[in-house]
Amino acid sequence: MEPRNRRPSIALLVLALLAIPAAASARERAQARPNILFILVDNLGYGELGVYGGGATRGAPTPRLDRLAAEGMRLTNMNMEPQCTPSRSGIMTGRFAIRSGTYAVPLGGVAEGLTRRETTVAESLSAVGYATGYFGKWHLGSTDGRLPTDQGFQEWYGIPRTSDEALWPEHSQYTPDIVKPESVLEGRHGQHSHGVVTYDLEERRLIDAELTRRSIDFMERQVKAKKPFFVFTSLTQPHLPSLPNPAFVGKTGNGDWADMLAELDFNAGQLLDAVDRLGVRGDTIVVFTSDNGAEFLEPWAGWPGPWRGAYNTALEGGLRVPFLIRWPGHVPAGRVSNEIVHGVDMFPTLARLTGARVPRDRIIDGVDQSAFFLGRADKSARESFPIWNQDILMAVKWRNWKVHFYRQDNMLEPPLELLVPHIINLYTDPREETPTVDTWVLSPVLEVVAAFEKSVKKEPLIPMGTPDR
Known part of the structure; x- marks a missing residue:
């Protein structure tokens, strides 16, 4: 008895051929997901960068960030919450911080930070195949269960709270027996975050260089693995104490603050150079912005430009921040707009640009600004906010x-x-x-x-x- 004919029928061959482009299309969509480098700085006033009227007028030109502005889009009406924790919460969740119990900087005595019930942009991006890394200041929880690696980031390195705690060890009456000093932490998803070094004034000067180095290392690893990445580089400058890295001390001749601004611009340049060196410039969305308005306390006070006020106020100087976005071939270069955008808009916008999902089981205050950023709309999708x-x-x-x-x-x-x-x-x-x-x-x-x-x-x-x- 001869074996049964195993050749596929013509109908099956046709179906198989039709499936090939569909499978290829799915692979192409996965490969086409843009990388994201999100650079958030701490308390940078509206008027600090050269393209916003600062730079040289503040004692330190900012050529790298000025060039980034020319290569992408610059907003003159980007708004954040008046405080650090609420702004970071809004960026992460797409929700006004008043909804999430993160409406103020935590001062101790309560369970601080985002509850696990909140869904972050990192969780949504992880769900569609992104490698996610957080490097820098978090301020959305300082204990296991509420650190970046509990909120969608696969690895992190940074400080759980804020930079003024670096002043504690220098105070004559401070003792760690009363309050433990803040540590720089490192952790991976599913593991306990551990302290690496005490965050004192020496480490305060060094940390941003290390955050930059680790962010670059993360991007290098993901490009090598051919995996789309979401790197959130949360630099600690210029939050008080605004002390420059030793390599920048005296660099401008205009004091610590100007030296720090030169350092900030340099670190941003290092990140941008890495994107170019890795050959992913055209495949990477770069965002640069601040969590709120200018530093208020002397001798580290910042500059709000034409506005009045600083962080912790509802004045424009507390709300308006620099905002630059670049995605070559997608975001029109050299565009400047005074349309209203808010930090909560980042989650739904990045979700639309990457194919990630925005939660549907809760109120999302952010709006999708992708058409506006990509030049398909002249107007922002938002005209107001509380x-x-x-x-x-x-x-x-x-x-x-x-x-x-x-x-x-x-x-x-x-x-x-x-x-x-x-x-x-x-x-x-x-x-x-x-x-x-x-x-x-x-x-x-x-x-x-x-x-x-x-x-x-x-x-x-x-x-x-x-x-x-």
Whole structure:
């Protein structure tokens, strides 16, 4: 008996041939996912970089970041929350921090940081095959369970809280028996994060160079492995104490602050050079921005440019930050826009550009800005947002208007509730000093407030200090 004919039928051959381009298309989509290098700096004022009126006028030219601006898009109306922790929370979750219990910098005594119920952009990117690394200041939880490697990052190195803690060991009355000094931590997903070195003033000067080195190493490893990467480089400068790396001390001749600015520009340049050297420039989205407005305390005070105020206020100087985005062949080079964008928009925008998913089981305040960034739309997808300072609704920004419900000129003053809201036209009064009588503006502004209040009824806020369950 002859063996049965094993040759496939013509119909099966046709189906197989049809499947080949579909499979190839799936592979191409996976390979086409752009890398992301997200550089976040700490308390960099609007007016510090050369392209924002600073640079040489602040004692240190910023040629690398100025060049990045020319190679991509620069925003003049990028807004963050007035404090560090809320801004970082918003970038990570796409949600206003008031929703997540992360609306203020934690001062101890409560469970700090993001609850595990929140979904981060790193978790969404990991789910579609990205290698994810976090290098730098976190400030969204300082214990196991709430570190970057618990929130979607596969590895991390940095400080869990903030740089002013580097001053502790230098204080004459400080002792580690009372409060343990902050350590620089290192960890991987599924493992306990461990201390590497005490974060003192010596380490404060060195850390950004190390964060840059580790970020580059991570990119090198992922390019070699042919895996798309999401590198979040959270540099610690210029947060107080704004002390430059020893290699930059005296470099500008204009003091520590200018030397630090030169160092910041250099580190950004090192990251950009690595992208070029690895041959992935055209395949990498680069974002550079700050978590909030300028440093306030002397002798490290920053510069908000034409605006008034610093971080911890609802003034433009506390909200507006530098923002540069580059993706060659996709984001038009040399474009400048004054359209309103907010930090919470980063998650849905990056998700759209990478094919990652935005959670659908919770309120997402961010909007997809991909069409705007890619030059397919002249207008931002956003025209307003509420401004919270801690758990107080301080103001609402709508188009070129700002309506203040409280007044607070600096972080050392308590917010003063206003009997009558102050209506500010930011075009004619960028320093927010003279309220107008344009009461018609209250109508669209109060609609923003009402929409938020309605959303809270649908989804109650997570109180600060809420433990994981």
